[in-house]
Structures are given as C-alpha cells and as structure tokens.
Amino acid sequence: xxxxxxxxxxxxxxxxAIAGVFFGAAYISLLSVQALAFALxxxxxxxxxxxxxxxxxGIMGSLMVGGFAAxxxxxxxxxxxxxxxxxxxxxxxxxxxxxxxxxxxxxxxAHRIGITGRWKTTLQVIAWFAAYVIYRSRxxxxxxxxxxxxxxxxxxxxxxxxxxxxxxxxxxxxxxxxIGKVSLGLRTDYLAIATIGISEIIRALIKNMDWLxxxxxxxxxxxxxxxxxxxxxxxxxxxxxxFVVGRVAFFGVLLVVLxxxxxxxxxxxxxxxxxxxxxxxxxxxxxxxxxxxxKSRQLEIFIFGSVLMGIGGAALVTLNQIFDPGSYQPxxxxxxxxxxxxxxxxxxxxxxVFGALFIYLxxxxxDAAAQFLFNGLSDWMVTMGWPGIPDVQSRSSQMRVLILxxxxxxxxxxxxxxxxxxxxxxxx
Amino acid sequence: MTPLVELDNVVAGYGGAPILNGINIEIHASDIGVxxxxxxxxxxxxxxxxxxxxxxxxxxxxxxxxxxxxxxxDALVPLGLSxxxxxxxxxxxxxxxxxxEMGGFIRDDDLSGTLxxxxxxxxxLKAKRHQNAGELSxxxxxxxxxxxxxxxxxxxxxxxxxxxGLSPRxxxxxxxxxxxxxxxxxxxxMVEQNARQALGFASKGFVLASGQNRFxxxxxxxxxxxxxxxxxxxx
Amino acid sequence: xxxxxxxFNNVVVSGLVLGSIYALGAxxxxxxxxxxxxxxxxxxxxxxxxxxxxxxxxxxxxxxxxTLPVPLGFAVLPLTFVITAALALGIDKGFYAPLRxxxxxxxxxxxxxxxxxxxIQGMIRLFFGTGTYNFFExxxxxxxxxxxxxxxxxxxINFSQPQVLLLLVTVVTVVALHLFxxxxxxxxxxxxxxxxxxxxxxxxxxTALVVRVTWIIAGGLAALAGTMLALDVTLKxxxxxxxxxxxxxxxxxxxxGQAYGAIAGGFLIGFAETAAIFNWSILLRPFRxxxxxxxxxxNNLALVPTEYKLTVAFIILVIxxxxxxxxxxxxxxx
Numbered sequence: 001x002x003x004x005x006x007x008x009x010x011x012x013x014x015x016x017a018i019a020g021v022f023f024g025a026a027y028i029s030l031l032s033v034q035a036l037a038f039a040l041x042x043x044x045x046x047x048x049x050x051x052x053x054x055x056x057x058g059i060m061g062s063l064m065v066g067g068f069a070a071x072x073x074x075x076x077x078x079x080x081x082x083x084x085x086x087x088x089x090x091x092x093x094x095x096x097x098x099x100x101x102x103x104x105x106x107x108x109x110a111h112r113i114g115i116t117g118r119w120k121t122t123l124q125v126i127a128w129f130a131a132y133v134i135y136r137s138r139x140x141x142x143x144x145x146x147x148x149x150x151x152x153x154x155x156x157x158x159x160x161x162x163x164x165x166x167x168x169x170x171x172x173x174x175x176x177x178x179i180g181k182v183s184l185g186l187r188t189d190y191l192a193i194a195t196i197g198i199s200e201i202i203r204a205l206i207k208n209m210d211w212l213x214x215x216x217x218x219x220x221x222x223x224x225x226x227x228x229x230x231x232x233x234x235x236x237x238x239x240x241x242x243f244v245v246g247r248v249a250f251f252g253v254l255l256v257v258l259x260x261x262x263x264x265x266x267x268x269x270x271x272x273x274x275x276x277x278x279x280x281x282x283x284x285x286x287x288x289x290x291x292x293x294x295k296s297r298q299l300e301i302f303i304f305g306s307v308l309m310g311i312g313g314a315a316l317v318t319l320n321q322i323f324d325p326g327s328y329q330p331x332x333x334x335x336x337x338x339x340x341x342x343x344x345x346x347x348x349x350x351x352x353v354f355g356a357l358f359i360y361l362x363x364x365x366x367d368a369a370a371q372f373l374f375n376g377l378s379d380w381m382v383t384m385g386w387p388g389i390p391d392v393q394s395r396s397s398q399m400r401v402l403i404l405x406x407x408x409x410x411x412x413x414x415x416x417x418x419x420x421x422x423x424x425x426x427x428x
Numbered sequence: 429m430t431p432l433v434e435l436d437n438v439v440a441g442y443g444g445a446p447i448l449n450g451i452n453i454e455i456h457a458s459d460i461g462v463x464x465x466x467x468x469x470x471x472x473x474x475x476x477x478x479x480x481x482x483x484x485x486x487x488x489x490x491x492x493x494x495x496x497x498x499x500x501x502d503a504l505v506p507l508g509l510s511x512x513x514x515x516x517x518x519x520x521x522x523x524x525x526x527x528x529e530m531g532g533f534i535r536d537d538d539l540s541g542t543l544x545x546x547x548x549x550x551x552x553l554k555a556k557r558h559q560n561a562g563e564l565s566x567x568x569x570x571x572x573x574x575x576x577x578x579x580x581x582x583x584x585x586x587x588x589x590x591x592x593g594l595s596p597r598x599x600x601x602x603x604x605x606x607x608x609x610x611x612x613x614x615x616x617x618m619v620e621q622n623a624r625q626a627l628g629f630a631s632k633g634f635v636l637a638s639g640q641n642r643f644x645x646x647x648x649x650x651x652x653x654x655x656x657x658x659x660x661x662x663x
Numbered sequence: 664x665x666x667x668x669x670x671f672n673n674v675v676v677s678g679l680v681l682g683s684i685y686a687l688g689a690x691x692x693x694x695x696x697x698x699x700x701x702x703x704x705x706x707x708x709x710x711x712x713x714x715x716x717x718x719x720x721x722x723x724x725x726x727x728x729x730t731l732p733v734p735l736g737f738a739v740l741p742l743t744f745v746i747t748a749a750l751a752l753g754i755d756k757g758f759y760a761p762l763r764x765x766x767x768x769x770x771x772x773x774x775x776x777x778x779x780x781x782x783i784q785g786m787i788r789l790f791f792g793t794g795t796y797n798f799f800e801x802x803x804x805x806x807x808x809x810x811x812x813x814x815x816x817x818x819x820i821n822f823s824q825p826q827v828l829l830l831l832v833t834v835v836t837v838v839a840l841h842l843f844x845x846x847x848x849x850x851x852x853x854x855x856x857x858x859x860x861x862x863x864x865x866x867x868x869x870t871a872l873v874v875r876v877t878w879i880i881a882g883g884l885a886a887l888a889g890t891m892l893a894l895d896v897t898l899k900x901x902x903x904x905x906x907x908x909x910x911x912x913x914x915x916x917x918x919x920g921q922a923y924g925a926i927a928g929g930f931l932i933g934f935a936e937t938a939a940i941f942n943w944s945i946l947l948r949p950f951r952x953x954x955x956x957x958x959x960x961x962n963n964l965a966l967v968p969t970e971y972k973l974t975v976a977f978i979i980l981v982i983x984x985x986x987x988x989x990x991x992x993x994x995x996x997x
Contacts, residue, residue: 405782
C-alpha cells in the first residue's frame, strides 16, 4: 500500500461517515455490509480481468449460483417434500442423467472401436439427443409432481449459512469450469458473448425451476452466520439497535473473509504465480512459446475468480435473507461490477476493493439524491402551475443507471488505468 | 531541378529508440532508386517514414519541394505517392477488379482508361479479374498490389521488397514491369533483398546500415565497389 | 392439414419474423466489428433507442391528427432511420472516437460500450419510465388471413400487418445493402477496410469517412429493427437487451465482419428458435389413430420449453465456436 492508496481509502472512510450522518446508522451499516460483499465480487473480477485478461460478462450468473447455493444449504428442511414421492422421482432423474452421461461419454470414445470422423460426430449428436430425451422423460413428470404437491419445492438442507457460502463457491467453480472449457482460448469478444449467454441461461433456469429454487415465488427468511436482527429482538434488544448490532456482526464476518482472501491473493500475485499470470496476460503467445500451459492457467484463474463471485453472491443473499431470482439484472449484477473495477483500477487488488466500496455507495446514494432532486423538481413544476413529473419514484430510481454510465465513460477517458492503478506495468 | 522526393537527415522510429538516425535519399522522376542493406538496417522504415506510417522525429521529407513530413497516407495519395507494402498487400476477399478500383478510390474521374492500361501491363490479371485476390498465387498477388498502387496515377511509387518470396520467373517479370513503369515517368523507390539484380537496373542505389547511409551511387557504381560487394552483396 | 397450417404459422411465419429482426440487428453488429474491430455491446440499446425515436415521432404525428393506412410507426421509419443514424454518429464521436484517437485497444472500446449501454438505458428509463408502450393504442393490429385452397383446411395462414411490413423492410434493406456493398464506391471501401484496414489506409481510402458510414448504416438498421420489433410486440426499455444474445450469435455464426453471413445467421437462429419451442406432437396427432395402442403421443413434444428459448441461440453459438470459430462465412480471425 502506497500513499496514494492510503489517501483514497481515508477519503472513502470519510465518505461513508458523512453518508452515515445523513442516512443513519442502520442504513449505512446495511450498505457497508453489502459493499463488502461487492468488494469480494470485484476482487474475483480483478483476478479474471485484471490479472488474467479474461473477459467475463456473466458475473450475474455466478452471483445467482452462489445465492441459490446459500439458499439451498441454509434454508430449513421441507419435511413435506421428503415425505412425498418426490425424492424417489428425483432419484430416477439422477439415474436417467447418469445413463445419459454414459451414452455421451461412450460416443466420445467411439474411435476406440474404429468409428471416426463424420460417423463419430453423428454418433455423438445422436448420443446427446438420446441423453436429452431420456433425461427429459424423467425430469418432466418429477417436476410436475413436486410442483403439484403441497411441498411445492424441495426445500433446503438446514445447514450453517457459511457452508452455503462455501457451496456457492464450489458451484460457481463448477459452472466456471464448463464455461472455461468451452470458451477460453477464444478471442475476447467471443468470451464476452459466451459468458453473457451462460449467465442469461442460468437466470432463466433459476427463475423457472420452481421445484428447485421456488423461482419467482422467492425463498425467505434465510439464516445468518451471526444472530439476525429478529433474533436479537427476541433476545430483548431494541428494534433500532438490533439492526445495527446484527449488521455490524455480519460486517465482521465478511471483513474476515475479505481480509483473508485479499491476503492470499496479494501474496500469490506478488510471487512467481503472479509473474506468470502477467506474462500470459500481456503476451500469451510469447508465454506459450516459453512452455507455459496458457490454457490451463487461464482456466485456473477463471475458476478462482468465479469462486469469489459465488461466495460474494451467497453472502449477499444471506444478508438480504431472501433469494429472489427475479431481482437479478445484468446492469446491477454484471455491469456494476465492471464499473467498480475500471474506476478502482484493474490489476490492483486495493483498487478493486476501493472501486467496489466507492461505487456501491455512490450507486445507492445516487438513487436517494435523484429522488430528492426529482421530487423537488416535480413540486416546483406543480407550484409553477405545470403538471408534475408522473411516476417520479420509478423514474428517478433509473437515474443511477445513467450516472453509472457517465462514471465509467469518464473513467475510461480520464483515468483509463483506474484511481489506484496497477503498479507493475501499464496496459492501454 | 527539385527532386521528386527528398529525405533530409530523417530520424524516425516506432516510438522507442529511433531506427533511422538521419538518412538522406534523393529521387527524381526519372530515377529507379533501390535501397539495400542488412536486416534491421531500416530499409522498410525509410519507405514507411515517407508514407506517414510512423513518427518522424527529426529532419524533413519533401515531395516536389513541398514538406510532407508526418502527413498521413490519405493526404499523400492525392499528392501522387503510392505504396506497395511487403505483406498483406491485397484485399483477399475482394476480386482483382475491385482491388484495382480501391487503388483509384481518391479519383473522381473515370477509371476505365487506367484499368485497361494495367490489364495490358499484367495480362494474367485480366483473365482473373473476377476472381478473389486471395485465391491468386504469390506472383499474381504482387501484380495486383502493384496494379492497385498504380491506379491512383502516382508520380512516385514506393515498393517494399516486391520480389520477396517469388519464383525467379515472377521476380524477373516484376522487375521488367518496374522498369517499364519508370519509363512512363513514374519515379520508383524500392527496397530489395535481391540486391544484385535490382542494382543492375537501378539509376540510384542506397546502402543503409544501422539506420544511416553507408554508400550512395548509381546502381553500377555500387555493383563495382569492392567494399559494397564484399559486405552487402555476399562477395 | 390444419395441423400443418398451425405449424406454418408458428414455425415458418414466426421464424421469418424473428429471423428478420435478428438479421437486421446482426448486420449492424458485424459491420461495426468488421470496421472497428470490437463487439459493440450497446447495439441492442441502439435498437431500443430507435424504437423510442419512432414512438415519439409517431405520437407526435398522431397528436397532429395524422392518420394513414399503415401504422404511423412504420410511416416514420425513414425519419427514424435518419435520427437514429445521427445519434449513432454522435455516440461514436462522444464515446468511441476519443478512445480510438488515444490508440486504445478494441477491448477498451468493448468496455466503453458498457458505458453507452448504461447511458442509453438510463436516458430511456428516465424519460419513458420502465413501463411498456404500444404503437397500436386502442386499435388492434390488422391481420391478413390467407385461405388455403384445400377442403380439409379450416385454419388460415396468418400474418399481422407489422409482420408483413417487417418482411418487406428486411427484403428492401438486404437488397439495398447488397447493392451498396457491391456497387457503390463507399460500400466497396467498407469491404476493403473490413478486409485489411492498413491497406485501405495506404490506398488513400478515407477511413474516417468509412467509419462514419458504418455508424450511419449500423444505427439506421438498428432503428429499423427496433421499430419493427416494437410494432410486432410492444415497446419497453429492455426490449433489445433480451435479444442481444441471439443477435451476437447470428453475427458470430455468420462470421464476424461478414454482412451476408449475418443475414444467414439471423434467419438460422430465428428458425431454430421457433422450431425448438414448437410442440411437435401437434403434427403427430393426425396419425394418432393409425398408431398401435401402446404408443401414446405425449401432449408436449417441444424440444425446449418456451422459457428457455435463449438456450437455442446459445447452443448454436457454442457449437459454432467449437466446430468453426470463424463462422460459416469465415469471419475475421484475429
């Protein structure tokens, strides 16, 4: 950490303090915890883009996967489901899926019995299709059954939320592995569109698989790793205090996670691994010529970044106590993170953290500021005898999208390397 | 008489340390100038500096007495300069005919006269006029590239290693065309690896080494110079 | 027979409509990529912007009491084309040109297009809110029914008026674009620059002019696609963001930088989507009685449930990237 970094973080602290004076301890404590989760997510993107030069437009997908994991792990068990035929039907689905997998894998090995080229491709297509049909023949009735019974969905596992976060990371890693296998090594634009596609598909799945996620019906309330405000109230704490105390405790947990991650990433990036990653990013052809296995290293880094996003996404859902698949938007959950990283400084971990904390508060405050501005304007128009602005509320809340766009444009133009730039080497 | 193009103590490079450290070249409309020298001597760089493809940081380049230092290509083509790069010098996805038309982009008048002149000059191309340039052989591509450059009716033609990678047959054909083009009043400045053959018909030769002029003379003078022969023409 | 007509309406007609929209969008994406070498992610929002420009104009004319035999949204297309093209030029000048002048890499422009996306989205939402708008307030869309001259056919082949107009616009656009790219000097210069930008510059082609023309075409076509899409369905701020993936898939499948490829890719994806969500058991129903007892036709034989339509474009995209990354028409590879 150099002086510039310290000054920026000092200013950031003041920014939060001033916001706290205006908006009260309960609200600012909520924003702070959320901002910490976003810092974790931005670190994940920094690893992928800042260190690895890998474009990821599918952050939203990782966040949703993380949120789903947190929900499934920590939500109480649904006894009605386990008492029904649901588990048995799902068992059949698993068997069908396994049979399908065997078919696909077998077709992939067809060359061993002398089937090659076009014939093998044909066989593989048939195998994929057959596997799909077998799977659909089992999953469709199972889904129909589960959604028709009183159980409605499979429920959670009733385990500790932290396990949910870990599982969120694991699940995000699995998804990242598949994306990486398919699209790493392709040119940047293809990676961008492939990741945007995957994240949209994940959104469609999670939104529509009511039996698994309860879809747009949403799941709540979720448990916290620390006592929740409602738990504290039950213990006799005043309502106003309970929010602050609960959130501060949550903040502590997340801060520990973030500090640990930051420490590990900083160490790794300062060492030989980081040097290798920079070499690959800045000139992957030369790195490949020097005998580095570029593609596996990139896959590694893509997965690693996605794990952090999964954990961050899980933490956000836990904090909000509700998993609402309908609330995920590319603007709020993908582009916002990009703005954080670009403004903060891609390639610098402190920059990523700073960008996340700074942009998140600005993003949330610009909402309030726009409300204030628009209400004032509307009232003034009314007093002037003109009609006021219709739907002031919903319109002004869109103001922050505009502000975000202006911020990233200005950043690209005037501080292309971010406020806390990478210290190793300049890229465009 | 003002020279057609004049490089006056030119210093140029790609942003880092300069590659040309003050070179002088002078070509008249009647000249065929050939630049030779070892790899890394700055031969191609000299051509590119004339054509505004890199930053000139010192000295001056004049064309017909007018200072053209650091002007961009689209301002130079209308003045009468044309450049044939060494590589990627045709539009591969476009037909031969379209390639030639692109060379005449800056002209507002009728192109058909110049087109038929070029087809007369390279009869091979006429037969393939509706074929994509990407499907042609290396020699034919070089003809397309030269034809494209001539479409703007230049006063000065800059050629970057026109014979690179060509069979001896095509090399001779290209060289013959270069001489013929020059006879129509177009000044030529070219970089060549096949130094002996090129100096054979050059009216001016420039030997560059480490970004500086080492020898200058007529083609024959350089061929006869024992030192040039020893160091730069392979004995 | 009725089943076949149902199939025709749901797969062929819908596929044509969807394919036209995708093609018009993908042409813009592919041209911008060919000339400027970056994936312009704000293209979907340019389409939305075009739709709102048309809506504003149509409302304006409607307020003046103008009525025409065609929807006003269609009548204002030329003006919409011009205005959106001008906006696209402005966007380039304000956002992308300064970065290019600095020598920024294409990927920086890609990130800059996020900023453009957010700004356009923000502006639209600020002025129009998040609700949906209908070009046909009150009056229903006209429907053309084509009788099939067969006895068993009681159903008709249906096209709505906006759909017919859309097909018309697409055909005219594709022919005009073809003539422009193969006959006009600037059109050829565009192809030349997409092919080899350095050589285009060396040839004296005014590359700045080509860039401007590219934005005019991309912006104009985005306006056409956005307006026609809004006429066919409804107009909302996230109208085009949802079809960004199929549009890019179409451009990539067709080979980035290849205008004809984008058209082919657009229709390929359009037909694939409608065919994938079509319930094929309807076509099998007439044979119900001919089949032995133990074979029962399931009620739903759609390949993909409607809510996962997006996966179709994606899977085609992934297969293309794996099997032939340069696209069917061999796009830019570097």
